[in-house]
Amino acid sequence: MITAKFATECNIAIRNHVPIFPRWKDYKDKDLIFKDFREKVGLKFDTDITKAPYQRACVTMMKKGIRQQRYKLKKKYFDPFPLHLVPTTSPIPHMTDEQWGDLVNSWKEHKKLETCQGNRANRGKVQLHQTTGSRSYDIYIETLGDKYNDEPPNALELFKECHYSKKRKAFTPAVQSVINEIERKITDPTEDGEQPNVTEAVSAMLVRKTKKNRFLHNVGIQNKTGTSNAMRRELEAELIREKQGSNELRALVDKQRQQMDAMAKQMQEAEAARAKHDEEMKQKQAETDALLKRLISMIPNNT
Structure with missing residues (x-):
């Protein structure tokens, strides 16, 4: 306080x-x-x-x-x-x-x-905007008070709490889509018939939807089940994003270089056109001067 x-x-x-x-x-x-x-x-x-x-x-x-x-x-x-x-x-x-x-x-x-x-x-580009305001995740979770008296909230419940807009009284379409996918994933049994782990499902989904998956760490949840797989998937996804970013950057640099080359070419052409125009003007001026001299020489000198 x-x-x-x-x-x-x-x-x-x-x-x-x-x-x-x-x-x-x-x-x-x-x-x-x-x-x-x-x-x-x-x-x-x-x-x-x-x-x-x-x-x-x-x-x-x-x-x-x-x-x-x-x-x-x-x-x-x-x-x-x-x-x-x-x-x-x-x-x-x-x-x-x-x-x-x-x-x-x-x-x-x-x-x-x-x-x-x-x-x-x-x-x-951010799709999943948190709604905790200026408060950090841990402080915001403390304000939940006795809402989860019986047992601490799981990863999905915390995700909902931290992404629910009290002003709009609803989730954004992007957040609602993620929640629907997570709920669908945790309700479908795995191949061995066991109930899917909620934390792992949230972690896997955030790896796909966010550039850096830090939500579970920020709210203090440690993903014990499938942690190594989630980390591996996160690293693979990050490597893919970095590669895509490098390709995009390379394409942008190439485009800018082409634009600069085109501008340089246009400037050279404009300079050549200007020089040609100046040369033509000089030639016309010389011809005009010569014509004037001949006309002047043809005028009789009465004096």
């Missing part, structure tokens, strides 16, 4: 008092900002703000909070607008217009825009 309150007070102090710079290293020589932040948070707790553990905790929370606040500002004041319509004055009182301008210019950098576009595309 104290940790949660400390994190909350740190976030409040960042939102209300700390300017947001483009990079964390921009704060390195800003001792006054760190001091002001430690003092404002320390007012809420009975602690010695000069102690090293407290100062290290403040730096850690400040670093995380600034990154989150930078993301929120970008999402609210930068992403929805065309570049020429992004606000030029600071929308928050504790940042000057100059500081806001530096932050906006960092977002406008070509490399930054490409990185954000790539991250946005990668997020769009």
Whole structure:
């Protein structure tokens, strides 16, 4: 509870008092900002703000909070607008217009825009979105309380809990499809007539549907039955994905190289056409000058 309150007070102090710079290293020589932040948070707790553990905790929370606040500002004041319509004055009182301008210019950098576009595309590929919010899996599971009084929840039940949208009161189509496949798999008996292992079924399905199967590890379930097979399948699937990624990257590089070669060829052709045009213009100008000279020479000199 104290940790949660400390994190909350740190976030409040960042939102209300700390300017947001483009990079964390921009704060390195800003001792006054760190001091002001430690003092404002320390007012809420009975602690010695000069102690090293407290100062290290403040730096850690400040670093995380600034990154989150930078993301929120970008999402609210930068992403929805065309570049020429992004606000030029600071929308928050504790940042000057100059500081806001530096932050906006960092977002406008070509490399930054490409990185954000790539991250946005990668997020769009995620099918199984967790619904635990900002809480970690273990903390979220603790909030379930006495819901599973008789025995701890199995892997499928935890998967449902962590992927159920309380806002929509339903699973997403992708999550519902995975749940249906797992339930169908665990209800069909194996070749030796035994009931399939729920944890192994969930693990095998997540290996197929996710790039990195970490859910069972994050919720604290150890897959004892068929662990080696699941790990082998996961490694094989990861190798296939890496190979596919390498092929896609190679194809992308080849395509870009072809485009660059085509652009270079077009530039050479344009340069040759321009040189030819200049040469023709010079020749025409020389012919015109020669004609004018002949005409002038034909005019009688009355003087």
